[in-house]
Amino acid sequence: MFRRVLIxxxxxxxVRVIRACTEMGIESVAIYSTADKDSLHVQLATRSVCIGPPPAKDSYLNENAILQVAKSTRCEAIHPGYGFLSENADFADRCAEEGLVFIGPSGDAIRKMGDKAAARELMQKNGVPVVPGSEGSVTLEEGQKIADAIGYPVLIKAAAGGGGRGMRNVERPEDFASKFTEAQSETVANFGDDHMYVEKLIQNPHHIEFQVMADTKGHVVHFGERECSIQRKHQKLIEESPSHLLTPKVREAMGAAAVRAAKAAHYAGAGTIEFVMDDDLNYYFIEMNTRIQVEHPITEQVCGVDLVREQIRVASGLPLSYEQKDIHQKGWAIECRINAEDPMNGFRPSxxxxxxxxFPGGPGCRIDSLLYDGYTMNPFYDSLVVKIIASGNSRLEAIQRMRRMLEELVIDGYPTTAELCYLIMHHPAFVHGNYNTGFIESEYDTLLKWNRVGAGLDPIDIGDAKLSEGDRS
Known part of the structure; x- marks a missing residue:
């Protein structure tokens, strides 16, 4: 096992990774930019080192500086978390060259699954359903021909993208060229890559993802699914596990497909296989995220596992702690992402x-956050400030608990998405599980009109909801 890990x-x-390291008896080395000198992770780590000025390219994306700090502090491994360098295949390779363990998949595996066009081809060869579309990256002219063949609407996506960047929906043939150019420019700016592909747009689908974990011995397991359909501009806002939509038969089939996908990539570490699903429960692979996900806590809550701890274990060469037969989803968990944004004013950063x-407390309550009294959220990085996770024996209990937790939450100083999440917890479509990825867009105006004592919010109504069929686990 490692003695010292750089985060x-x-x-x-x-903060999450540091806590896992502390519990495992591993020393942690935090890096930080000058803008983050007062951040919580700096205070909690065994040791902290300033890495550079605020811009990410000069600090958290500065590979040379990070590797130098790791070696000078005698770290044995680097945990990349999510975002930044977590899906950078070249950085994973550089870690190996420097004698450091990258706590994640190999550079080759990241390349296989990070290039969406290549991943799509790999999935087809291994019997994992994919959305109709291009068989690899395409030029503008090639993309137009494919779009005409599969029919509009289509989705233009960055082969190396993520987080909704480099992505455009195209409803009409006459809009294809301009949107392709927009998406490609955004891709180059964010990922330094101009490869694009085109696929059929499954309108307002359900976004279902499966958590997988693999060791270096070739063993792969999955920890069930997460329902991630409450999103805005392809950015998730609320997630739950399990999904109210899946039947046991479909869950088993999708889990098996997720395991096949990871094995096909010779994957090791934590990863997520993402699918879109239509109302008839037809599902299609869209991508793999080769890292730990923001929403991993809900899987931990329903499966009773520590995914970050398991990441570190398998990276050290130990075999998986679990066989598939040992993993069971129990109860329900919901996560609300609280961002420093003003949803009442177009989600303006705040x-x-x-x-x-x-922070709220009580039964079934988990808080993952970087906040403390007096902490200043700076404008340089992601706006996520708190993840609130509510657990219960059923979906209804988890919803009720999340309502209470959001009522107890106080963040004084700037607007957040907490109020919006609270309103969604009362929306009939959410309570009854009748929602898809089009929910925020279609219900945004209604949600803005509501308030905690106004029309549409009846806390008693949830007790009358009959969701026994939707509470399948």
Missing amino acids: ANRGEIA PGKTNFVH
């Missing part, structure tokens, strides 16, 4: 000083 990240995920923060 090449910041914010709540850095960084500022945290004058006072009060």
